[in-house]
Amino acid sequence: xxxxxxxxxxxxxxxxxxxxxxxxxxxxxxxxxxxxxxxxxxxxxxxxxxxxxxxxxxxxxxxxxxxxxxxxxxxxxxxxxxxxxxxxxxxxxxxxxxxxxxxxxxxxxxxxxxxxxxxxxxxxxxxxxxxxxxxxxxxxxxxxxxxxxxxxxxxxxxxxxxxxxxxxxxxxxxxxxxxxxxxxxxxxxxxxxxxxxxxxxxxxxxxxxxxxxxxxxxxxxxxxxxxxxxxxxxxxxxxxxxxxxxxxxxxxxxxxxx
Numbered sequence: 582x583x584x585x586x587x588x589x590x591x592x593x594x595x596x597x598x599x600x601x602x603x604x605x606x607x608x609x610x611x612x613x614x615x616x617x618x619x620x621x622x623x624x625x626x627x628x629x630x631x632x633x634x635x636x637x638x639x640x641x642x643x644x645x646x647x648x649x650x651x652x653x654x655x656x657x658x659x660x661x662x663x664x665x666x667x668x669x670x671x672x673x674x675x676x677x678x679x680x681x682x683x684x685x686x687x688x689x690x691x692x693x694x695x696x697x698x699x700x701x702x703x704x705x706x707x708x709x710x711x712x713x714x715x716x717x718x719x720x721x722x723x724x725x726x727x728x729x730x731x732x733x734x735x736x737x738x739x740x741x742x743x744x745x746x747x748x749x750x751x752x753x754x755x756x757x758x759x760x761x762x763x764x765x766x767x768x769x770x771x772x773x774x775x776x777x778x779x780x781x782x783x784x785x786x787x788x789x790x791x792x793x794x795x796x797x798x799x800x801x802x803x804x805x806x807x808x809x810x811x812x813x814x815x816x817x818x819x820x821x822x823x824x825x826x827x828x829x830x831x832x833x834x835x836x837x838x839x
Contacts, residue, residue, distance in 0.1 A: 582607070582608065582609045582610060582623065582738065583607045583608075583609055583623075583624070583625050583626065583627065583630055583738070584623070584624035584625065584626050584630070584738035584741065585607075585626075585629075585630045585633050585634070585738075586728075586736045586737070586738060586740075587728050587736055588699055588701065588727070588728040588735075588736035588737070589699075590633060590634075590637070591699075591725055591726075591728050592697040592698070592699060592725050593605060593634065593637045593639065593697075594637065595697050595723060595725050596695065596697055597637055597638045599695055599723065600694065600695055602640045602641075603637070603638060603639050603640055604639075604640060604641045604642075604643060604691050604693065605634055605639050605641070605642050605643070606642075606643040606644075606645075606687055606691070607627065607630055607642060607643070607644050608643075608644065608645055608650065608683070609623055609625060610650075610679060610680075610683040611647060611651075611679075612651070612657065612675070612678070612679030612682055612683065613675070613676050613677075613678075613679030613680050613683070614679070615673060615674075615675055615676075618673075619739075619742075623738070623739075624738055624739075624741050627644065643687075643690070643691065650683065650686060657678060657679075657682045658681070658682055658685060660681050660682075660685065660712060660715070660716065661678070661681075662708065662711050662712065662715060664677070664704065664707055664708050664711060664802055665677045665678070665708065667704075667797075667802055667803070668704050668793065668795055668797070668802060668816060668818075669704050669705075669818065669827070670704075671793070672792055672793070672818060677704075677705070677708055680705060680708070680709075681708065681709070681712050684696075684709060684712070685712070685716070688718055688720060693720055694719070694720065694721065695720065695721045695722075695723055696709070696720050696721070696722055696723065697723045697725055698722060698723070698724060698725065699724075699725050699726075699727065699728075700724050700725065700726055700727050700829070700831075701727045701735045701736075701737070701827065701828065701829070702827070703814055703816060703829050703831070704802060704816070706722070706724055707800075707802060709722055710722050727828075727829075729755070732748070732749075732751065732752040732755070733752055733754070733755025733756070733759070734748070734751045734752065734754065734755060734826075734828075735754075735755075735826070735827070735828045737826065737827075739824055739825070739826070740824075740826075742822070742823065742824040743821065743822065743824055744822065747788065747821050747822050747824070750786055750788050750789065750821060751821055751826065753782065753783060753785070753786040753789060754783065754789070754817065754819060754826060754828055755828070756782055757778075757779045757780075757782035757783045757817070758779065758815065758817065758828060758829070758830055760778055760779065760782055761775050761778055761779045761815055761830075762815075762830060762832075764778055765809075765832055769808070770809060771807055771808055771809065772796040772804075772805045772806055772807060772808075772809055772813075773806070773807075775796050775809070775815065776794050776795075776796055779794050779815070779817065780794050783817070783819060788821060788822070789819050789820070789821050790819060790820040790821075791817070791818075791819050792817075792818035792819060792820060792825065793816075793817065793818050794816075794817050795814070795815070795816045795817070796809070796813060796814075796815055797813065797814045797816070798811070798812065798813060798814070799811075799812035799813055799814040799831050799832075799833070800812060802814065809832075811833070812831065812832065812833040813831070813832045813833075814829060814830075814831050814832075815829060815830050815831075815832065816828070816829035817829070
């Protein structure tokens with residue numbers, strides 16, 4: 582959606598390594614914002630973005646406007662799946678409808694062989710994977726790892742909203758997840774204990790307000806209770822000042838990614 586950072590650029594770099602040609606879309610998609618959200622204030626820096634992309638092997642930058650993507654009389658597609666209304670979908674009910682609509686339109690226009698999505702938006706990645714399978718798109722979805730700032734904060738265009746003091750406080754988010762990862766490394770632990778550990782650390786910083794802390798099955802995204810088995814997704818959403826931030830890590834048996 583623009584305001585490109587190192588996380589976005591890592592997707593371009595991965596495309597350059599994987600594909601003969603690379604297309605980058607920059608489009609602030611209005612259908613994935615609720616009325617109370619930050620569509621009007623979302624950072625837009627097209628020329629800066631183009632300058633950053635000039636350092637990569639990009640064959641085309643697709644920058645459509647709203648009338649091109651949503652012509653008069655347009656009706657959103659009817660695609661939906663069972664992952665829409667949990668986790669992020671609970672807090673942002675229309676979000677994934679907007680995401681899948683615009684991604685489907687981009688697939689139809691560009692006809693890519695590969696598409697690159699960051700693991701920071703893990704639920705989004707799962708939903709796009711499922712949409713590709715459900716609608717038989719001939720596209721390979723390539724997940725790309727979270728890119729972090731020096732203090733551990735997952736990179737996001739919305740990080741520019743943070744004040745200097747809020748940015749300092751934001752390191753608590755990574756500390757909480759990292760503590761949860763260490764508990765998993767140390768041995769047997771319940772989902773409840775893992776959630777409590779993360780919540781306790783985040784609540785130690787009064788400037789941060791929790792939206793949710795989730796320990797879920799990494800395939801179904803359904804909450805896990807009791808003993809942890811198989812693959813899990815530990816994800817959080819918090820408010821720091823006026824800024825909503827998300828982060829996660831996945832755990833599969835003895836393998837950890839954060």
